[in-house]
Amino acid sequence: MTKPDLETLKQARQLVQAVTPLQGDCGLVCGGRCCQPGGEDAPLGMVLFPGEEQLLSACPGYEFSQANWRLGDAPATLVACAGHCRRETRPLACRIFPLAIYLDEAMHLKLILDPAARFVCPLCASGLGGLQTAFRQAVAACAKRLVQDPVQRDFIYALSRRMDQLRQDPFYRLAP
Template identity: 40%
Template sequence: MDRTKLLQARALLENLTPMYRDCGHICGALCCQPDEDGKGGVFLFPGEEDMVRGDWAEISPVEGGPGEGLMLTCAGQCQRDRRPLGCMIFPLTPEVDEEGHVSMRFDARARPLCPLLRNGLMGLRQDFRQAALEAMELIASDPEGLAFLREWEAIERQYDFKL
């Protein structure tokens, strides 16, 4: 996808977090904790691999993943300015309607672990919600980005079904 749009989307969220204080202190950064196999994972947006690569992360293809199917795994710590866009928008996730209009809602994967859900969407920083929406709108304005978001949403809805 258009590299400039992806960089712009990342820049919108680079210095924003869901709360004014580090919400990782509330929960022990549960969304960054490794899985049973010792690693956590997040899918990369198309062309994002060069923007996130670092010695703290592994990037590998995953069958059935969205877009290029690349997943970044880490051990719960990262170089903050290189964290994936998927981490930047969490606990939100994009929804795209048939016309390509984007809205944001809580990610189903946040439900069992993220304490921020208790206060609803309005409990998150308004500028974070707005930047997350604008970032996903930028992605959706690119044809490859839009296709990626639709696949991302389909995968996320499978979690919705399971949880």
């Protein structure tokens, strides 16, 4: 397996280091629901981008688990904290939440609301327009940087197909 370009990953992470979806701590709105680990039967957390486990494994306070779903040939790796972490070590999926980087079948890059966010994030009710413009712009720049690395591009494509599957799930369509 080809390894991700860690420099590209670090640059992408840096682009979203200082921005947040709202002007304040959005975790105060919902009690940090996106930061809560699940149990052994249903691990929860944020998906790690290729290379992030290597960057974060020495950071205290993270719980790593394997998802019960796959991206390509392997289970996705998830990470969760106890609801608080240092911003500079925060995983990329946390930095861009509730957005997701999406590649459609024709490889067109888009930002969408993460389909999984619908279940935990009250910001989704406001749509993309409810998020700070600076946040959306930074996530777009991050996405453009990531897809320059073939490993990250393939990962984002596989994750996008997973999001497509989630949106087709009957239970997903029943959710508010």
